[in-house]
Amino acid sequence: MKNVIITGANSGLGFETAKKIAKDQEFRVILACRNAEKAEAARNAIAKETGNENVGFMILDTSLLSSVRAFAENYIAKYGTVDVLINNAGISSMRDSGTTAEGFEVVFATNYLGHFLLTQLLLPRLSANGRVINVTSDMHNPPGGIEWKGVEYLAHEAMDDRKRYSYSKLCAIYLTHKLDEMLKEKGSAITVNSFNPGFMATTNFSGGHADKMRALAVKTTMPERYGELETSSDALAQIATQAQFSGISGAYFDRSTNTKKSSELSYSKENQEELWKKSLAYCGLDGAGE
Numbered sequence: 001m002k003n004v005i006i007t008g009a010n011s012g013l014g015f016e017t018a019k020k021i022a023k024d025q026e027f028r029v030i031l032a033c034r035n036a037e038k039a040e041a042a043r044n045a046i047a048k049e050t051g052n053e054n055v056g057f058m059i060l061d062t063s064l065l066s067s068v069r070a071f072a073e074n075y076i077a078k079y080g081t082v083d084v085l086i087n088n089a090g091i092s093s094m095r096d097s098g099t100t101a102e103g104f105e106v107v108f109a110t111n112y113l114g115h116f117l118l119t120q121l122l123l124p125r126l127s128a129n130g131r132v133i134n135v136t137s138d139m140h141n142p143p144g145g146i147e148w149k150g151v152e153y154l155a156h157e158a159m160d161d162r163k164r165y166s167y168s169k170l171c172a173i174y175l176t177h178k179l180d181e182m183l184k185e186k187g188s189a190i191t192v193n194s195f196n197p198g199f200m201a202t203t204n205f206s207g208g209h210a211d212k213m214r215a216l217a218v219k220t221t222m223p224e225r226y227g228e229l230e231t232s233s234d235a236l237a238q239i240a241t242q243a244q245f246s247g248i249s250g251a252y253f254d255r256s257t258n259t260k261k262s263s264e265l266s267y268s269k270e271n272q273e274e275l276w277k278k279s280l281a282y283c284g285l286d287g288a289g290e
């Protein structure tokens, strides 16, 4: 049996992907969610529809490093190994703002930093040909572009920056690129990729703003950004589980099982390095004080 973890799997893309993966009884699927009631309801719905009794849930709030640590400890104690980690949980800067109890800008913390730590803590437990998939967005490269302002700014100062979401998704791609490079250097068969589901009007993500008219407007005026929950969850489930993707790493899957280049900025080695080093320090993994 293979173990799959999906963060933020009680709704939207995470939920649909979990359901698709759980249809194959070879997979145990763990829904890593912040709300126990929603997680249990999702778990029950997936188990009922797929007949897979190995669907479970565990509490994880990706905005808090303390919660990520507790989740990783509990998960490892219970299941030991991971075959697939899908870093999917996400919030929009249109709905959420402020600072976490640990002092980080909340979108950066939820969408990126929590997943960075989760990945670090689970990496030693990934199977030899394990897979990590970071759910990102084409909005890592928003209309009008984006200017890198440094990690300190994103982590602590970007409270009123309308592009906070875009930065968090750019950081997710930096995580993919840097980890991919490190894994390849070690000769590891573990893969790490980014996945862009596209603008999906039917999830909870936009909190009701994504009505039918807006969806139609995006579909007609920005077809290169438009996505569908059904096709994107289908693609994500395939990339996570199917044999033909085992050799692909460091790629950006675009709303499908097809890859393309992410933005030019997302390949900046300098930014990748800065983000990696600072993230280790924020997570207390840089060896300082030892």
Ligand SMILES: NC(=O)c1ccc[n+]([C@@H]2O[C@H](COP(=O)([O-])OP(=O)(O)OC[C@H]3O[C@@H](n4cnc5c(N)ncnc54)[C@H](OP(=O)(O)O)[C@@H]3O)[C@@H](O)[C@H]2O)c1
Residues within 6 Å of the ligand: 007, 008, 009, 010, 011, 012, 013, 014, 032, 033, 034, 035, 038, 060, 061, 062, 063, 064, 088, 089, 090, 091, 110, 135, 136, 137, 138, 196, 197, 198, 199, 200, 201, 203, 204, 205, 206
């Ligand atoms: N929908 C789009 O247009 C779109 C476009 C590009 C990329 N994406 C990305 O796709 C991913 C899934 O989003 P979605 O569209 O499926 O939206 P969704 O239905 O709102 O799903 C997001 C999930 O993340 C969970 N979550 C939020 N904050 C969390 C936290 N601190 N800890 C743990 N879980 C948390 C939510 O849980 P609660 O139910 O508790 O809030 C929910 O289960 C996100 O990463 C998003 O950025 C979405």
